[in-house]
Amino acid sequence: MKAISLIDKQQLSLINHEPIDALTAHNIEIDIVLSGICGTDLAVLAGREEGQIGIIRGHEAVGIVLNVGKHVTTIRPGMRVVIDPNEYCANCEHCRAAKTHLCNGKKNNGLAIAGVNKHGTFAQRFITHERFVHPLPDDISWETGVLIEPIACILNNIDKASLIPGERLLILGSGPMSLVAQLILRSMGIITLTTDSNTSRIAFGRSLGLDVVHPNELAMRLSTQEKMDAVIDTVGNQLETATHSVRRGGRIILFGFNGNYQYPLPAKHFLINAISLIAAGEYNQHFPRALNIARRLPELAKLVTHRYTLENYSHAFDELLNNPCTPAVKIVFTPNPHYL
Structure with a gap:
C-alpha cells in the first residue's frame, strides 16, 4: 500500500x-x-x-x-x-x-x-x-469525523482548565485546533477572542462569526476591557503574551508544541497574582463526548478546506x-x- x-x-x-x-x-x-x-x-x-x-x-x-x-x-x-x-x-x-x-x-x-x-x-x-x-454515525460527515480527535484534545483542555459559561477566553493562534476550540466553546457559552497574523485565517474565522484579530490589535482590545479569565497558547511560544493578558486568579493553558521554546517564568508575578499554569497532556477517554459534540456542530466540516x-x-x-x-x-x- x-x-x-x-x-x-x-x-x-x-x-x-x-x-x-x-x-x-x-x-x-x-x-x-x-x-x-x-x-x-x-x-x-x-x-x-x-x-x-x-x-x-x-x-x-x-x-x-x-x-x-x-x-x-x-x-x-x-x-x-x-x-x-x-x-x-x-x-x-x-x-x-x-x-x-x-x-x-x-x-x-x-x-x-x-x-x-x-x-x-x-x-x-x-x-x-x-x-x-x-x-x-451516518449524520456525521467525513469532514466532521476527521476532526473528532482534535475535538477530544480540546475537551481535555477545557476540562483541565475548568472553563465555564460566561468566562472570557483568549486563544493565541487561529489554526485548525483553535477554530475547533472556538466553535465548541461558543456552543458552551464561553466568550472567545482569538489572534492570528494570517489575514486569510482572520477572514475565515470571522466568516464563522468568531472574534479574530491581528496580534497587533490585541493590546488595544485589552486596554479597553478587563484582562481575560483564561488564555490558551495554541502556537507553542506565546507564554509572555499570555502572562500579560490573563487576569489575577486566571489560568494559562499550554497547548501548542514547540520543543525549542523556553520562557523565563516570572515566578513572583505568578505567585502574587494567583495565576495557574495548566498542562493537560493527552486526552483521556474523550472520544464518546467528542462524537456527541460533533453531531451538534455540523459547521465543523467547513474547516476542512483542502484535500490532497x-x-x-x-x-x-x-x-x-x-x-x-x-x-x-x-x-x-x-x-x-x-x-x-
Whole structure:
C-alpha cells in the first residue's frame, strides 16, 4: 500500500509499505478515507519537534472497515469509523486508575500513538485494536469525523482548565485546533477572542462569526476591557503574551508544541497574582463526548478546506509550512479517493 513516512529528520517520502503483522483476533483493518494534517506533523517537519524516523505519520483519521478479527464484537466490515490513535495498554497502573493518557506502555516506554511512535494513518490501510475504533454515525460527515480527535484534545483542555459559561477566553493562534476550540466553546457559552497574523485565517474565522484579530490589535482590545479569565497558547511560544493578558486568579493553558521554546517564568508575578499554569497532556477517554459534540456542530466540516492525494503530499505540506498567507485551514489526505 501507499503511505507517507518520515524517512529522515524533517523529510517525508511516499513509500510502498505492506504490514507484516497478521490480523489478530481483536484487531480491525480499515481503509482510510480522510486523514488530517496536524500541527504536530508540521512541528516535526519544521524542526520544532523530534520525529521518529521510519514511522508512517498521521493520527487523525476516518475510514471504512475492511476486515475484523474473529473476536471483534462491536464493529463490522463496511462500517464507517473514526480512529482513536492513542493506543493505551489497559494494564499499567495509570490505565487501571482510568488515567489512560498517562499510560506507561506495554514495554514501559510510554503511550503508543499512531503516527508518532508507531505507524499511523497517512496510508491506504490501518490496523488497530477494537477498543480504538468508534462507529461514525451516518449524520456525521467525513469532514466532521476527521476532526473528532482534535475535538477530544480540546475537551481535555477545557476540562483541565475548568472553563465555564460566561468566562472570557483568549486563544493565541487561529489554526485548525483553535477554530475547533472556538466553535465548541461558543456552543458552551464561553466568550472567545482569538489572534492570528494570517489575514486569510482572520477572514475565515470571522466568516464563522468568531472574534479574530491581528496580534497587533490585541493590546488595544485589552486596554479597553478587563484582562481575560483564561488564555490558551495554541502556537507553542506565546507564554509572555499570555502572562500579560490573563487576569489575577486566571489560568494559562499550554497547548501548542514547540520543543525549542523556553520562557523565563516570572515566578513572583505568578505567585502574587494567583495565576495557574495548566498542562493537560493527552486526552483521556474523550472520544464518546467528542462524537456527541460533533453531531451538534455540523459547521465543523467547513474547516476542512483542502484535500490532497497521498502522491501530492509535498504540495500539501508546502502550502502549510511555506505560505504565511495560505487560505488553507484543515488539509486532509484522501488515501482511497474512490470512497468519496
